[in-house]
Amino acid sequence: MADSGSPGPNGRQVEGLWVVEAGTGPAVVLCHGFPGLAYSWRRQLPVLAEHGFRAVAPDMRGYGGSRRPGDAGAYDRRSTVADMIGLLDALGIEEAVFVGHDFGAALAWDLPQWAPGRVRGLVVLSVPRPAASPVRPTEAYEAVAARHFFHMHYFQRPGVAERELDANPEAFLRKVFWALSGGGDYRAVYRSRSEGNGYLDALPAAPPLPWPWLPAEEFAVYVDIFARTGFTGGLNWYRAADRIWREKLARPDEPVTVPTLYITGDRDPVQLMLGESAVRAMRATVPGLRGVHVLPGIGHFVQMEATDEVNRLLLGFLRDLG
Secondary structure: OOOOOOOOOOOEEEOOEEEEEEOOOOEEEEEOOOOOOHHHHOOOHHHHHHOOOEEEEEOOOOOOOOOOOOOHHHHOHHHHHHHHHHHHHHHOOOOEEEEEEOHHHHHHHHHHHHOOOOEEEEEEEOOOOOOOOOOOHHHHHHHHHOOOOOHHHHOOOOOHHHHHHOOOHHHHHHHHHHHHOOOOOHHHHHHOOOOOOOHHHHOOOOOOOOEOOEOHHHHHHHHHHHHHHOOHHHHHHHHOHHHHHHHHHHOOOOOOOOOEEEEEEOOOHHHHHHHHHHHHHHHHHOOOEEEEEEEOOOOOOHHHHOHHHHHHHHHHHHHHOO
């Protein structure tokens, strides 16, 4: 475990997670994705606090100052749900609105079913609720990687991605943040072959910082933390994909009936790849869905790229809950 966690107000260890908190009132738990941190919610925490909410942002398991098991088996759905329940229990919170981005979104979609009675509502960023698949994830990844480079396949072999990414976290973070953003072109990755290429080879070049949505000093926080922790914990969320698939086969998805808001960008590579059909499918399995917002010109890091609009939508949703 790292000896210090992500910067922010009132950061502390809670049940093995480094947690940043702000404000008092109804609880909102913010779950980041890859390659994120509690720090990824730095523009939401003070706004939520100012408007009467208790904002709680953990470094998710495997990240920053939180526990970082080396075994991918420790990132199954049972364990990651237990983290969220344990966090609520330790903080004396009965129920919360969960905000999830990227793999944090995938976790958020499962929480109403896996942690019944603890989820007041969901705000999900960038990743629509996926349909259950009969195909084992790593088989699907391998089929895609036969056509072109695919990061989810590349991440599967322990040690391979770490040797590349840990050796140069600054270059990786700069390239991946830019490629996934509204100004980048993540689809350039798919023009590279899997054989003989690493992720840094496949990712397109990025312009110098600062960018309109990411000052150089904020980017440096990510570089500093990942330089200390490495990327193994984050990669293990991907390596647990088959385990989670088996868990969910044994416990098929139920409709999400809690009030739910979905926000994405029209230049998010996930949105571009899945298209409107994924949103239509989500509407059928999420009867609690109250709104879908696709923000023009915005990429994957929607809470940073479109801070004001995301905060406005988030606060409106929370107020409507009463």
